[in-house]
Amino acid sequence: MxxxxxxxxxxxxxxxxxxxxxxxxxxxxxxxxxxxxxxxxxxxxxxxxxxxxxxxxxxxxxxxxxxLDPKKFSPLELVRYLHKTHEYYLNYTIPKLDELLDNLIESCEGSCGNIQMIKTFYNKYKNELKVHIDDEEKRVFPYIETLVGRKEKPVEFSIHKFEEEHTNVEEKINDLKNLIIRHIEPTYKNNTANEFLFELYRFEKDIRDHARIEDNLLVPLVENIEKQIKRT
Ligand SMILES: [Fe+2]
Ligand SMILES: [Fe+2]
Known part of the structure; x- marks a missing residue:
């Protein structure tokens, strides 16, 4: 390695x-x-x-x-980094995927039912991703900022709750990729479909690593602070 x-x-x-x-x-x-x-x-x-x-x-x-030892890192720095990654997904990756999928739909000739089905699946996924990010931005990150800033634990939430509820948004990208690879009808331009698929692969890798950082670095880091606060 x-x-x-x-x-x-x-x-x-x-x-x-x-x-x-x-x-x-x-x-x-x-x-x-x-x-x-x-x-x-x-x-x-x-x-x-x-x-x-x-x-x-x-x-x-x-x-x-x-x-890695999660105690070595500043939780606020990590939250800032995760927030920047969310911005990248919302302001770059999603608009880019929208554009590539529109190109794919435009390139379709004849029966395009399957591509419409892919669009419906993609739109559903996109909404779930936005809800996921919104929850982290509006509930999880402010909780961490309060925890670090005030040195007291807000009672209504804990990082364990986040850990339990944290869904795997990356798995649905795999379903979407499979839908395209296995079930798309050949009524579109190859290169246009490939471009959409390549961007999905890139996004899948990025968001998988992002989720790993949230689960394996953010959670233990915040748990550690919660424990310290309980002790004082
Ligand atoms: Fe996130
Ligand atoms: Fe997440």
Missing amino acids: QIFKSQDRLAEVIEINPKLLPVINRFNISLGIGNQTIADICKQKEIDKEFFLAIINTYHNPEFFQE
């Missing part, structure tokens, strides 16, 4: 895994980074180097979490 370190040059990290680019952008880092190391850039941008490495390594290696 390859683990990126602070002395690695960020340009080389991108060369190894270009899919990390949107993740890196969420830290306000854009292209044109020269030969700077991760340590240099984090210092310049006032980013917690350990947190940055934890996030990029998590996206790069699915098993990386086992090596």
Whole structure:
């Protein structure tokens, strides 16, 4: 398993895994980074180097979490990062998928019933995703901010409740992909369908890693604070 370190040059990290680019952008880092190391850039941008490495390594290696100590990270920094990821899904990924699906529907000739069925499934999924994100933004993140800021536990909610209710939004993307791969009628343009499917694969990977960060890093981190508050 390859683990990126602070002395690695960020340009080389991108060369190894270009899919990390949107993740890196969420830290306000854009292209044109020269030969700077991760340590240099984090210092310049006032980013917690350990947190940055934890996030990029998590996206790069699915098993990386086992090596992390959640007590080392600021929950507010993590919430800020998760919020940026939500913004990316709502403001970039969803409009992009909308556009690619519209292109696919437009490219269809003859009987297009199956593509309409895919659109219905996609719209349903999109609404569920928005509800999921909205709940985290309006209920979970404010709870964490209150917990950290006031050093007291709001009674009506706990991170355990979030853990129990946290649904797997990524699984439905897999259903959508399967619907397209197995059941779409060949009445559309191949390249247009492929573009939509590729974007779904990219999104699925991103949101799976996002959910892993919420379950495996955010939950233990907040549980730890809840325990400390109970003790005082
Ligand atoms: Fe989320
Ligand atoms: Fe989530």
